Amino acid sequence: MAVKLDGKKLSIKLTNDLQVETKTLKNQGIIPKLAVILVGDDPASRVYVRNKHRMAEKIGIESLDLRLAKDTSEAELLEKIALLNNDPTINGILVQLPLPDQINADRITKTISPKKDVDGFHPYNLGRLFVNDPYAIPCTPNGIMYLLREYGISVDRKNVVIVGRSKIVGRPLAALMLNQNATVTVAHSHTKNLSEITRQADILVAAVGRVNFIQAQDVKPGAIVIDVGINRNAAGKLVGDVEQTEVGQVAGYLTPVPGGVGPMTIAMLMKQTIEFAKWSKQEK
Numbered sequence: 001m002a003v004k005l006d007g008k009k010l011s012i013k014l015t016n017d018l019q020v021e022t023k024t025l026k027n028q029g030i031i032p033k034l035a036v037i038l039v040g041d042d043p044a045s046r047v048y049v050r051n052k053h054r055m056a057e058k059i060g061i062e063s064l065d066l067r068l069a070k071d072t073s074e075a076e077l078l079e080k081i082a083l084l085n086n087d088p089t090i091n092g093i094l095v096q097l098p099l100p101d102q103i104n105a106d107r108i109t110k111t112i113s114p115k116k117d118v119d120g121f122h123p124y125n126l127g128r129l130f131v132n133d134p135y136a137i138p139c140t141p142n143g144i145m146y147l148l149r150e151y152g153i154s155v156d157r158k159n160v161v162i163v164g165r166s167k168i169v170g171r172p173l174a175a176l177m178l179n180q181n182a183t184v185t186v187a188h189s190h191t192k193n194l195s196e197i198t199r200q201a202d203i204l205v206a207a208v209g210r211v212n213f214i215q216a217q218d219v220k221p222g223a224i225v226i227d228v229g230i231n232r233n234a235a236g237k238l239v240g241d242v243e244q245t246e247v248g249q250v251a252g253y254l255t256p257v258p259g260g261v262g263p264m265t266i267a268m269l270m271k272q273t274i275e276f277a278k279w280s281k282q283e284k
């Protein structure tokens with residue numbers, strides 16, 4: 001049976017540490033504040049927004065939730081971001097992805113000030129990550145690295161296979177892994193013989209967005225398997241991209257869904273928001 005990589009448990013520990021840190025900051029007159037913008041109503045985003053709000057409250061981070069109608073224009077959203085960029089009480093700005101079709105997500109991402117870009121998706125931040133001089137690190141990849149480190153798993157010399165090349169998960173995770181001396185393969189929908197490739201992985205990451213995408217025959221015995229997916233199955237239950245029951249018999253380590261990567265993502269978001277609040281006072 002695979003060892004469970006317990007993101008939920010680790011995120012609670014992190015939350016307690018962050019709570020202590022915000023108390024100290026408060027005595028210095030610093031209250032971290034995060035603005036979250038949700039346009040329309042994507043299901044994975046809704047889960048994220050709800051849990052974020054809860055964790056922020058617990059830690060002592062103020063949050064500003066903007067919910068905009070799904071027919072909001074790009075100009076309107078750009079205007080909101082400009083206001084938040086110029087508001088000195090706001091330390092972090094996060095615009096939930098995906099965005100509706102009338103809005104160009106790249107243009108939105110580029111408009112968020114890199115110093116308030118808690119997601120780390122601005123080309124400035126992704127570029128710095130790519131050259132191994134990171135400023136803001138994307139939360140999901142950062143949470144995965146944190147979880148591995150906490151379980152004593154080094155990526156140095158490992159064969160890592162990441163299925164998915166999105167800006168949110170696959171690409172920045174590949175950069176982080178490479179920066180820590182893994183040998184990285186990034187697979188996607190044009191990849192040939194995918195199962196042969198995934199079976200080479202010492203560490204296999206699934207970030208595809210499809211139920212049961214990775215099955216036992218795709219996994220090398222003893223491998224470390226990271227399930228990033230957040231999907232609803234036919235019964236409406238929250239499940240990942242990995243068929244957990246049989247993969248759990250083959251893998252050495254496995255992240256559950258829920259309770260794996262998701263809570264770590266939120267913990268990293270909180271950590272980044274607090275760092276930004278500190279840095280904003282230090283002219284970093």
Ligand SMILES: NC(=O)C1=CN([C@@H]2O[C@H](COP(=O)(O)OP(=O)(O)OC[C@H]3O[C@@H](n4cnc5c(N)ncnc54)[C@H](OP(=O)(O)O)[C@@H]3O)[C@@H](O)[C@H]2O)C=CC1
Nearest residue numbers: 044164165166169188189207208209228229230261262265
């Ligand atoms: N737990 C967490 O904290 C988070 C969870 N998620 C979840 O993770 C999943 C992935 O999210 P995200 O990265 O944003 O998704 P995207 O939809 O942006 O990317 C999916 C990737 O999977 C690839 N893909 C799709 N079908 C196949 C296939 N048949 N074979 C191989 N590759 C395929 C796509 O390839 P191509 O590029 O060629 O189209 C693409 O690169 C979703 O379930 C999402 O909800 C996302 C962020 C955080």
Ligand SMILES: Nc1nc(=O)c2c([nH]1)NC[C@@H]1CN(c3ccc(C(=O)N[C@@H](CCC(=O)O)C(=O)O)cc3)C=[N+]21
Nearest residue numbers: 044045047048051095096097230258259260262263265
């Ligand atoms: N700009 C932007 N940045 C993101 O990082 C981003 C985004 N947009 N859009 C949507 C995806 C998805 N995502 C999740 C994060 C945490 C959970 C999460 O908390 N998951 C819990 C769910 C627990 C439950 O409620 O049952 C878990 O897996 O245990 C889910 C999904 C971030 N994303």
Ligand SMILES: [Mg+2]
Nearest residue numbers: 195213215218
């Ligand atoms: Mg298959």
